[in-house]
Amino acid sequence: MSDWGMQKAALGERLAAGRQHAKGKVVPTPSLGAFLKAVIRSGDRVCLEGDNQKQADILASALASLEPGDVRDLHMVQSGVVLSAHLDIFEKGIARRLDFSYSGPQSARIARMLFGGKIELGAVHTYLELFARYFIDLTPNVALIAAVSADKDGNLYTGPNTEDTPTVVEATSYKNGVVVAQVTEIVDKVPRVDIPGDLVHFVVEANRPFYVEPLFTRDPAAITETQILTAMLAIKGIYAPYGVRRLNHGIGFNTAAIELLLPTYGEKLGLKGKVCTHFALNPHPTMIPAIESGWVEQIHCFGSEVGMEDYVAARSDVFFTGPDGSLRSNRAFCQTAGLYACDMFIGSTLQIDLEGHSSTVTTSRIAGFGGAPNMGSDPRGRRHPSEPWLKAGAEAAPGTNAALRRGRKLVVQIGETFGERNTPLFVERLDALELARKLDLDLAPVMVYSDDVTHIVTEEGIANLLMCRSKDEREQAIRGVAGYTDIGRARDAKLVEQLRQRGVIQRPEDLGIDPLDADRNLLAARSIKDLMLASGGLYRPPSRFRNW
Amino acid sequence: MEKLSFRLAAPRSAGGTRAQAIVGVVASGNLEVLLERSLPPDICTIDIATAAHGFGMVWDAVVRDFAARRSAGGLRISINDGGARPDTVALRLAQGVRKIEEPER
Numbered sequence: 001m002s003d004w005g006m007q008k009a010a011l012g013e014r015l016a017a018g019r020q021h022a023k024g025k026v027v028p029t030p031s032l033g034a035f036l037k038a039v040i041r042s043g044d045r046v047c048l049e050g051d052n053q054k055q056a057d058i059l060a061s062a063l064a065s066l067e068p069g070d071v072r073d074l075h076m077v078q079s080g081v082v083l084s085a086h087l088d089i090f091e092k093g094i095a096r097r098l099d100f101s102y103s104g105p106q107s108a109r110i111a112r113m114l115f116g117g118k119i120e121l122g123a124v125h126t127y128l129e130l131f132a133r134y135f136i137d138l139t140p141n142v143a144l145i146a147a148v149s150a151d152k153d154g155n156l157y158t159g160p161n162t163e164d165t166p167t168v169v170e171a172t173s174y175k176n177g178v179v180v181a182q183v184t185e186i187v188d189k190v191p192r193v194d195i196p197g198d199l200v201h202f203v204v205e206a207n208r209p210f211y212v213e214p215l216f217t218r219d220p221a222a223i224t225e226t227q228i229l230t231a232m233l234a235i236k237g238i239y240a241p242y243g244v245r246r247l248n249h250g251i252g253f254n255t256a257a258i259e260l261l262l263p264t265y266g267e268k269l270g271l272k273g274k275v276c277t278h279f280a281l282n283p284h285p286t287m288i289p290a291i292e293s294g295w296v297e298q299i300h301c302f303g304s305e306v307g308m309e310d311y312v313a314a315r316s317d318v319f320f321t322g323p324d325g326s327l328r329s330n331r332a333f334c335q336t337a338g339l340y341a342c343d344m345f346i347g348s349t350l351q352i353d354l355e356g357h358s359s360t361v362t363t364s365r366i367a368g369f370g371g372a373p374n375m376g377s378d379p380r381g382r383r384h385p386s387e388p389w390l391k392a393g394a395e396a397a398p399g400t401n402a403a404l405r406r407g408r409k410l411v412v413q414i415g416e417t418f419g420e421r422n423t424p425l426f427v428e429r430l431d432a433l434e435l436a437r438k439l440d441l442d443l444a445p446v447m448v449y450s451d452d453v454t455h456i457v458t459e460e461g462i463a464n465l466l467m468c469r470s471k472d473e474r475e476q477a478i479r480g481v482a483g484y485t486d487i488g489r490a491r492d493a494k495l496v497e498q499l500r501q502r503g504v505i506q507r508p509e510d511l512g513i514d515p516l517d518a519d520r521n522l523l524a525a526r527s528i529k530d531l532m533l534a535s536g537g538l539y540r541p542p543s544r545f546r547n548w
Numbered sequence: 549m550e551k552l553s554f555r556l557a558a559p560r561s562a563g564g565t566r567a568q569a570i571v572g573v574v575a576s577g578n579l580e581v582l583l584e585r586s587l588p589p590d591i592c593t594i595d596i597a598t599a600a601h602g603f604g605m606v607w608d609a610v611v612r613d614f615a616a617r618r619s620a621g622g623l624r625i626s627i628n629d630g631g632a633r634p635d636t637v638a639l640r641l642a643q644g645v646r647k648i649e650e651p652e653r
Binding site: 459 | 600603605606609610631633634635636639642643646
């Protein structure tokens with residue numbers, strides 16, 4: 001006969017131990033170390049909240065300051081391994097096992113520590129996958145989260161950067177785990193309740209805001225003519241013919257160029273209202289001119305973006321905002337929206353191989369996946385039709401019964417044939433394979449799989465992989481837009497010309513685009529200052545982007 | 549600094565009457581292109597001084613495509629390269645031809 005209720009009893013013991021160091025729910029900052037030692041047990045699964053944007057940085061430092069003699073062998077289950085403290089925890093032996101999603105700035109150190117055996121890797125996930133596992137087999141015993149403010153009952157206000165918090169709290173608190181929040185300040189009444197207080201056990205007043213990285217700010221001044229050309233090709237050669245209204249953009253400069261061409265080049269093509277009306281997208285500053293000129297009906301956000309808070313609040317017709325006026329973001333919902341409710345993902349990558357697999361991994365770095373593989377994949381569970389989805393499906397399988405034919409999400413990889421330091425975008429063999437070999441991983445970390453990619457756009461043209469009928473055609477279609485890279489120069493010129501005749505490959509001139517028209521004057525904003533002016537002063541760029 | 553020289557047959561000669569044109573700037577990842585109308589109309593020469601070593605094969609492909617696709621005949625072209633990517637080189641060459649073909653004021 002089982003003794004039921006053991007988890008609730010264990011939670012009760014932890015909470016009682018924690019209360020020794022708290023006044024009600026409030027933990028004084030000087031007691032934070034002793035408090036964490038009291039509520040965390042060796043071997044616990046711990047979610048230290050942080051993703052590619054917001055970070056529970058105070059709690060991360062406090063956890064890293066514990067001694068492995070007191071707490072050890074933790075299993076960290078978290079979206080982002082981004083702060084140096086996140087890895088110090090492993091360096092000291094406080095944590096041993098890791099399941100994560102994104103590691104941006106720590107990508108080189110995390111690879112070194114994996115090689116050195118300091119970290120036992122569970123798996124690298126997409127955000128949605130890791131969130132899903134929080135509810136199945138990776139449920140946290142303790143969640144250390146971040147919010148803007150709390151009241152004494154633990155009600156939390158997360159401000160525009162709600163992001164992962166509701167998901168983490170849902171999984172932890174409803175399964176007998178402990179939830180601890182760092183907040184900038186404790187107030188009498190929170191501006192809105194993002195997380196109800198009965199799910200939050202303790203709060204720590206940090207007296208300063210949690211860290212947020214302005215990851216989605218692209219300076220228009222750095223956009224090149226070649227990137228503008230790729231943007232013109234994408235708009236005229238993909239957005240227009242498919243009529244793409246619901247979509248997600250990556251964070252690269254090519255898509256920033258697209259955003260800044262909508263009110264100029266897009267307007268000239270008569271596309272306003274016909275494309276780019278609904279987005280799953282963070283509040284990119286480069287979207288301001290398109291929003292201001294009435295292109296965009298609605299945007300749902302994964303997170304916020306530093307400096308965009310007032311602008312978003314003033315554009316509640318477009319963005320999702322709360323009764324307090326500020327943005328409500330939610331990563332899990334927005335990832336789901338990007339997966340199921342968008343007809344297109346378009347983004348940049350670092351390497352594309354001859355089959356069309358693409359990866360942002362280099363041999364010495366594990367950057368993780370974040371959300372791109374969910375955005376950049378064809379959802380097999382989709383059932384609702386739309387014009388672009390049906391058209392793409394028909395191109396992939398023209399001879400089949402339309403009523404039984406799956407549509408296809410448009411998954412577009414866009415980039416210049418050579419990247420920084422003249423590194424070719426196209427390769428024979430992905431570095432991800434070498435990394436998988438060195439780390440003895442079952443799977444090479446591939447960002448977008450070949451069978452999900454539908455188009456590749458470079459300055460040389462567009463390759464429509466939906467219309468390729470054999471492996472050989474696919475390879476030549478890729479070589480045919482690979483420019484002067486080794487891959488591009490080794491093309492079968494005759495076959496590439498045949499593919500062009502069939503419209504599988506489209507050159508700028510086939511689309512009536514003169515590369516000489518790809519001029520920076522086409523950009524609706526040519527600097528961060530232009531963006532600020534276009535927002536009527538509502539966008540407040542972070543100081544690192546201000547050069548005036 | 550690596551130096552490369554090409555003498556290419558040019559099927560179409562450059563239009564207009566300007567004697568010379570210059571486009572671009574020497575900077576990291578960019579290049580300066582000087583075009584002078586001083587050769588027989590079916591010949592184009594291109595002299596390159598580049599900061600990036602070992603890209604001879606790529607330059608060869610880029611300048612051959614340029615001479616075949618654009619009206620480059622009669623032009624003596626000098627390139628001062630700061631390690632520009634091939635797409636930037638092709639664009640600057642095309643911009644150079646457009647500039648030398650512009651009507652004189």
